[in-house]
Amino acid sequence: MQCAVFGASGYAGAELLRVLARHPNISVAFVGGKGSVGRAVGDLYEAAPPDVASLPYLDIDDLIQKIETERVPLVFLALPHGESQNLVPKLMEVTDHIVDLAADFRIKDPELYKLWYGEEHSCPTLLKSAVYGMPELSRDGIAGAKLVAVPGCYPTAATLAMKPLVNRGFVGKRVVVDAASGVSGAGRSLKPEYLAMSVEEDFRAYGLLRHRHTVEMEHNLDLSVLFTPHLAPMKRGILATCYLEPTQSFLDETSDLSQQEVQDLLYELYQDHYSSDHFVRCSTRPPGTSSVYGTNNVALYATFDRRTRRFVALGALDNLTKGAAGQAVQCANIVLGYDEDEGLKEMGVWP
Ligand SMILES: NC(=O)C1=CN([C@@H]2O[C@H](COP(=O)(O)OP(=O)(O)OC[C@H]3O[C@@H](n4cnc5c(N)ncnc54)[C@H](OP(=O)(O)O)[C@@H]3O)[C@@H](O)[C@H]2O)C=CC1
Ligand SMILES: CC(=O)N[C@@H](CCC(=O)OP(=O)(O)O)C(=O)O
Numbered sequence: 001m002q003c004a005v006f007g008a009s010g011y012a013g014a015e016l017l018r019v020l021a022r023h024p025n026i027s028v029a030f031v032g033g034k035g036s037v038g039r040a041v042g043d044l045y046e047a048a049p050p051d052v053a054s055l056p057y058l059d060i061d062d063l064i065q066k067i068e069t070e071r072v073p074l075v076f077l078a079l080p081h082g083e084s085q086n087l088v089p090k091l092m093e094v095t096d097h098i099v100d101l102a103a104d105f106r107i108k109d110p111e112l113y114k115l116w117y118g119e120e121h122s123c124p125t126l127l128k129s130a131v132y133g134m135p136e137l138s139r140d141g142i143a144g145a146k147l148v149a150v151p152g153c154y155p156t157a158a159t160l161a162m163k164p165l166v167n168r169g170f171v172g173k174r175v176v177v178d179a180a181s182g183v184s185g186a187g188r189s190l191k192p193e194y195l196a197m198s199v200e201e202d203f204r205a206y207g208l209l210r211h212r213h214t215v216e217m218e219h220n221l222d223l224s225v226l227f228t229p230h231l232a233p234m235k236r237g238i239l240a241t242c243y244l245e246p247t248q249s250f251l252d253e254t255s256d257l258s259q260q261e262v263q264d265l266l267y268e269l270y271q272d273h274y275s276s277d278h279f280v281r282c283s284t285r286p287p288g289t290s291s292v293y294g295t296n297n298v299a300l301y302a303t304f305d306r307r308t309r310r311f312v313a314l315g316a317l318d319n320l321t322k323g324a325a326g327q328a329v330q331c332a333n334i335v336l337g338y339d340e341d342e343g344l345k346e347m348g349v350w351p
Contacts, residue, residue: 012101097145170249182234
């Protein structure tokens with residue numbers, strides 16, 4: 001099946017090209033950009049797979065026209081936030097399936113969208129028709145979907161790290177999430193704060209109290225979340241560290257258990273919860289981002305500290321793969337009825 005990728009000159013778009021190069025059923029026929037229009041993929045992206053290296057970046061109008069005339073059935077959008085909502089109404093008329101990596105269609109409620117994104121949504125009626133594409137949270141509605149909203153990178157890590165504890169009724173209503181992202185999470189922009197000279201030998205928090213991913217985590221988990229993102233001096237990767245208070249029922253249930261038995265119980269809880277999920281790795285020790293680099297895997301670990309009465313749940317993923325392009329292809333596979341891991345079977349890189 002042919003597809004088109006809008007924003008293929010950006011980091012998430014380039015990662016889509018990398019993942020789709022290994023896909024047996026989906027091939028990239030057309031790519032779009034903005035500043036890169038007139039150049040070919042291989043000019044910009046030297047590691048591009050040979051069959052896409054020669055594709056020219058098209059502007060939005062030319063790309064839509066190609067999709068229409070060539071009847072391209074699948075479209076990925078990897079555009080800066082806010083662009084997809086202007087494009088999707090037209091694309092709905094000319095293609096069968098749209099998988100959007102941006103935040104435009106993740107929040108169903110237009111008022112909540114306005115509150116967290118600071119602007120009115122331009123097509124609020126379409127918000128409800130989009131399916132939220134985090135398969136490990138829910139696969140409902142993804143098969144055959146016309147419009148999939150791929151979740152945010154931080155919410156994917158934090159949601160998957162906490163969900164088994166939440167579903168089991170082990171945690172109270174308020175959690176704290178500290179998460180660090182590699183610099184590719186900010187996209188390919190040339191802003192001075194993302195230059196190597198600025199990020200190397202630095203580690204800092206940003207977006208305090210108001211980061212837009214907070215609302216996504218709160219919705220996924222039905223919890224109140226205090227979220228602090230950090231910028232880490234690495235290219236790729238996210239590590240989310242989540243602190244949760246236990247419920248009395250958890251304390252009662254585990255009062256006679258040793259620390260090791262509590263650890264075993266938590267490990268089994270995570271294994272059971274994700275027993276049918278291809279990409280979840282339940283770790284027996286705290287995971288790092290290098291263990292998931294370039295893969296669609298998310299590595300999870302949870303423990304409980306009796307002294308301070310807190311759970312600590314960790315989630316590590318690659319922001320460009322499971323946090324963006326990999327999860328998008330995982331969703332496209334479900335939409336189209338392919339095996340969920342087609343194109344995503346790559347092993348990690350070590351060291
Ligand atoms: N980076 C990440 O880790 C993640 C990103 N995402 C989401 O994916 C989307 C893309 O992010 P990312 O790849 O990081 O961003 P980049 O800034 O790296 O890339 C943006 C892409 O969009 C193109 N573009 C910019 N403005 C326009 C426009 N007005 N019309 C058409 N094309 C345009 C750019 O083209 P050109 O370069 O040719 O100007 C480029 O191809 C965003 O919505 C982001 O939030 C989601 C999860 C994680
Ligand atoms: C390091 C960095 O700046 N990260 C970005 C999040 C990554 C991203 O692109 O967010 P979406 O998944 O919502 O598209 C940020 O904090 O805004």
